[in-house]
Amino acid sequence: MRDPEAVYQRQADLSWTEMDGETVVLNVDANDYFGLGGVGTRIWELLARPVTAGQICAGLAAEYDVDADACLDDVLGFLAQLLASGMIRQR
Amino acid sequence: MSGETCYRLFGLIVKSELSLPEALIAPAGVAAHVFVRRDEVDPGGITGARRRGPFVWAAAGVLWFSVPDVARFLVRDGREIIVDARPGVDEDRVRAFLLGSAMGALLAQRGTMVLHGNAIVDDDGCLACVGPSGAGKSTLAAEFMRRGHQVLSDDLVPLDEECRVLPGIPRLKLLPDAVARLQVAAEELRPIRPGLTKFDYPLGAAFATQAIPLRVVYVLARGGRDPGITITTLRGMECLVPLRANTYRVGFVDALGLLPDHLDRCGRLARQAQVKVVSLPSSLPTPAEVVDALLADAAGDN
Numbered sequence: 001m002r003d004p005e006a007v008y009q010r011q012a013d014l015s016w017t018e019m020d021g022e023t024v025v026l027n028v029d030a031n032d033y034f035g036l037g038g039v040g041t042r043i044w045e046l047l048a049r050p051v052t053a054g055q056i057c058a059g060l061a062a063e064y065d066v067d068a069d070a071c072l073d074d075v076l077g078f079l080a081q082l083l084a085s086g087m088i089r090q091r
Numbered sequence: 092m093s094g095e096t097c098y099r100l101f102g103l104i105v106k107s108e109l110s111l112p113e114a115l116i117a118p119a120g121v122a123a124h125v126f127v128r129r130d131e132v133d134p135g136g137i138t139g140a141r142r143r144g145p146f147v148w149a150a151a152g153v154l155w156f157s158v159p160d161v162a163r164f165l166v167r168d169g170r171e172i173i174v175d176a177r178p179g180v181d182e183d184r185v186r187a188f189l190l191g192s193a194m195g196a197l198l199a200q201r202g203t204m205v206l207h208g209n210a211i212v213d214d215d216g217c218l219a220c221v222g223p224s225g226a227g228k229s230t231l232a233a234e235f236m237r238r239g240h241q242v243l244s245d246d247l248v249p250l251d252e253e254c255r256v257l258p259g260i261p262r263l264k265l266l267p268d269a270v271a272r273l274q275v276a277a278e279e280l281r282p283i284r285p286g287l288t289k290f291d292y293p294l295g296a297a298f299a300t301q302a303i304p305l306r307v308v309y310v311l312a313r314g315g316r317d318p319g320i321t322i323t324t325l326r327g328m329e330c331l332v333p334l335r336a337n338t339y340r341v342g343f344v345d346a347l348g349l350l351p352d353h354l355d356r357c358g359r360l361a362r363q364a365q366v367k368v369v370s371l372p373s374s375l376p377t378p379a380e381v382v383d384a385l386l387a388d389a390a391g392d393n
Contacts, residue, residue, distance in 0.1 A: 015350075015355065016354070017355050017361075019331065019358055019361040021327060022327030026350060026351060028348075033331060033335075
């Protein structure tokens with residue numbers, strides 16, 4: 001389950017917009033909007049290219065004061081949510 | 092059949108076979124962007140399109156809708172509205188839907204975001220008041236006007252790419268109590284639709300004819316728990332839900348497959364203007380009290 005090497009990427013055909021440092025993503029097929037807070041927005045940016053949870057954490061650690069182990073748990077949990085909502089896919 | 096006339100509304104030159112007495116006449120010799128024609132519209136909808144509701148069909152760039160006993164409308168490519176009015180129906184009724192729903196669909200096809208409410212000119216910008224039907228939006232517009240503010244648009248508030256509000260039709264749609272406050276006899280005004288007790292109040296010099304940047308969107312909400320009027324600024328993604336809820340005919344935007352474009356416009360709007368919720372207490376304040384609160388708030392943001 002806890003696989004920092006799995007590669008994720010955004011689904012094609014999604015639209016999103018930035019609002020004051022936060023992001024709203026539209027999944028047209030599901031007719032649903034998904035809001036991402038500040039860190040979520042940064043992760044969403046990193047998901048523009050194929051990326052692993054480990055790489056995301058490395059990116060975040062450079063910008064935020066986070067504990068690497070807790071970060072990986074949080075990021076994997078967040079990616080699972082994005083996966084379940086059809087916003088990203090695992091390659 | 093009447094001849095064609097060119098009108099200027101929502102930032103467009105509209106050449107129409109239907110007379111639009113409430114709209115501004117366009118200057119002579121200007122090329123039209125939009126054509127309104129009378130013709131037959133297939134009662135069965137559009138072949139190859141999707142049925143989006145009992146009275147709505149849509150395909151890319153085309154929206155068909157029917158108002159039973161009034162007219163069928165076909166809105167195409169942001170350029171053309173075909174009106175098929177039922178025989179003998181009152182022109183005022185047809186025009187109410189032409190200038191409302193049909194123009195709303197056409198503006199959506201042109202990529203123009205349209206809010207449902209009104210826009211009032213204030214210092215260095217304009218303020219939009221949006222909210223559900225019956226929230227008293229037009230009554231507020233009348234109160235702003237009484238205090239010397241110009242009105243840009245009532246009912247449809249279209250925004251251009253730079254989030255400026257485009258001037259609409261120089262009228263307010265008012266209920267009789269708002270008419271009384273303006274001290275004009277209701278008999279002098281033109282009823283909007285037979286059976287509907289709203290009146291067209293011509294704005295005259297109180298109509299702003301230039302596009303003006305939108306500074307604040309005030310979302311009116313009734314039933315607040317506080318005894319007074321409270322105004323809360325929304326941040327980030329909180330802006331999306333009220334902007335979507337107060338988008339004019341958002342169902343048409345969805346049916347036309349234009350929600351991605353609409354989301355982009357919402358983002359742009361949230362970045363350039365403030366979105367604020369105006370919570371009105373259940374003991375409804377007077378229009379003067381609401382306008383006082385909005386102007387004080389808007390002045391504080393300058």
